[in-house]
Amino acid sequence: MNKQHTQAEWAERARAVLPAGGFGNFDPSIVIREGRGSRVWDEDGKEYVDYLIGSGPMLLGHGHPEVLDAVFEQLPKGQTFFANNVLGIELAEEICRAVPCAEQLRYVSSGGEADMYAMRLARAFTGRDKIVKFEGGYxxxxxxxxxxxxxxxxxxxxQAVPDSAGIPQSVADEMLIAPFNDFDYIRSLLAEYEGQIAGLIVEPLQRIIPPAPGFLELLREECTRYGIVLIFDEVVTGFRFAYGGAQEHYFVTPDLCTLGKVIGGGFPLAATVGRADIMGHFDKAAVGEEGWLxxxxTLSGNPVAAAAGLKSLEILRRDGQYARLRELGDRVGGMIRDALEPTGIPYRIVGDATLFEVVFTAQDARDYRAVQAADAGRAKLWNDALRHHGIFKSPGKTYPSLALTEDDLAVTLEAIQSAAAAIEAKA
Ligand SMILES: Cc1ncc(COP(=O)(O)O)c(C=O)c1O
Structure with missing residues (x-):
């Protein structure tokens, strides 16, 4: 029989073949063996309540039986075709029904690609080069x-600062960076660069930071005034904040949006979505060689991902799902407040009931710099204690899922109380 490897042994094997030992930026010392419902287990058999949920997609929990059935129905019929398939067409129809800005869409395999094409579309549509993004926006x-x-x-x-090596200065020269939630700054920036800006891309809730009241409305008005394509990055917020995403939740409709995560039901699928006249730039017959993007x-519109996405959306359309998600998030938020309030330690719960984080700061977390100035040492203690007590999450976000049960909430409560005590002991 094969010897069972420990998690530490797997992490060591990973270090040999994966730069930095991992698939991305998540802690590579943890190796997940299995996920079921609201829980995951690591390779040492430790069980966690999962508030990472695959970094967002597993809103319904791992292995939802109806989603698995839809996937199992498709699998024997084929994994991928490159050609159109019915499930991909039906999913596109459903997204266009659900999302206010969506008249047409193009599939890709990841949210980052969807964003890249949205920015390129804005350039193709306007014939301009500059893109505005907010500092800290992902x-x-x-x-x-x-x-x-x-x-x-x-x-x-x-001035744009590249966060990565390997990016030519010429790209930085075409980007304009603004502070999130700064009404005066964005007004004057868009006026100063009138006629040069193709698109403005924004996460309606930037990472965890909510838009100040009126901020998204201001972006909408100013983009309309200057003929700038307003792009909402709804890779996270799409089908999470509401069935129609953050644009439905905040009542502001962009020209384009990007979707990912939930629409693929845990498989690689994302989309650039929006107004038909802008999306028309993907159609050479409509716009001619010059305007064509x-x-x-290879995997765009993959039928297995589309099957999982379609079934996930069907489940999300059922009565009460979003009210329940918000209630679950509010309950966890309430536990955090009850545990931290008596300690007197300054903190803010920043975000939305469907996605939030505790930020150890006494200031309002209105933008990237305010969140960055928070107490990172306390955040680490908090996250380490939660992990130790059976909560699996990213260091910067807490994602409630619809799979959470009363048992999970009981585990969560104990973990939060222990984490608050750990921080108080070091205060
Ligand atoms: C707001 C936002 N946009 C885009 C992306 C990129 O999506 P992907 O990781 O699928 O490329 C993410 C990923 O977390 C995201 O949070």
Missing amino acids: HGMSAEAQMSLAPSRRENFP MQLG
Whole structure:
């Protein structure tokens, strides 16, 4: 019989073949063996309540039986075709019904690609080059998106700072960076660069930071005034904040949006979505050679992912799902408040009931710099204690899922109380 490897042994094997020992930026010392419902287990058999949920997609929990049935029905009929397939067409129809800005869509395999094409579409549609993004806003890994994502160096706005090696200066020169939630700054930036800006890309809730009241409305108005394509990155918020995403929740409709995570039901699927006149730039017959934006991908519209996505959306349409998700998030938020309030330690719960984080700060977390200035040492203690007490989450976000049970909430409560005690002991 094969010897069972420990998690530490797997982590060591990973270090030999994976740079930095991992698939991305998540702690590579943990290796997940299995996920079921609201829980995951690591390779040492430790069980956790999962508030990472695959970094967002597993809103219904791992292995939802109806989603698995839909996948199992498709699998024997074929894994991928490149050609159109009915499930991909039906999913596109459902997204266009659900999402306010969606008249047409193009599939890709990841949210970052969807964002890259949204920015390129804005350029093709307007014939302009500059893109505005907000400091700290995350839009995947394209050269444009890597500008001022997590800068440690503070440049004066609107100077872009690349967060990655390998990006030419010419890309930085076409990006304009603004502070999130700063009404005056964005007004004057868009006026100053009138006629040069193709698109403005924004996470309606930036990482965890909510838009100040009126901020998204201001972006909508100003983009309309200057003929700028307004892009909402709804890779996280799509089908999470509401069935129609953050644009439904906040009542502001962009020109384009990007979707990922939930629409693939745990499989690689994302989309660039929006107004038909802008999306028309993907159609050479509609716009001619000059205006055409070439776009294709081997796995685009993959039928297995589309089957999982379609079934996930069907489940999310059922009565009460979003009310329940918000109630679950509010309950966890309430536990955090009850545990931290008596300690007197300054903190804010920043975000939305469907996605939030505790930030150890006495200030309002209105933008990237405010969140960055928070107490990182306390955040680490908090996250380490939660992990130790059976909570699996990313260091920067807590994602409630619809699979959470009363038992999970009981585990969560104990973990939160222990984490608050750990922080108080070091205060
Ligand atoms: C707001 C936002 N946009 C884009 C992306 C990139 O999506 P993907 O990881 O599927 O490329 C993410 C990923 O977390 C995201 O949070």
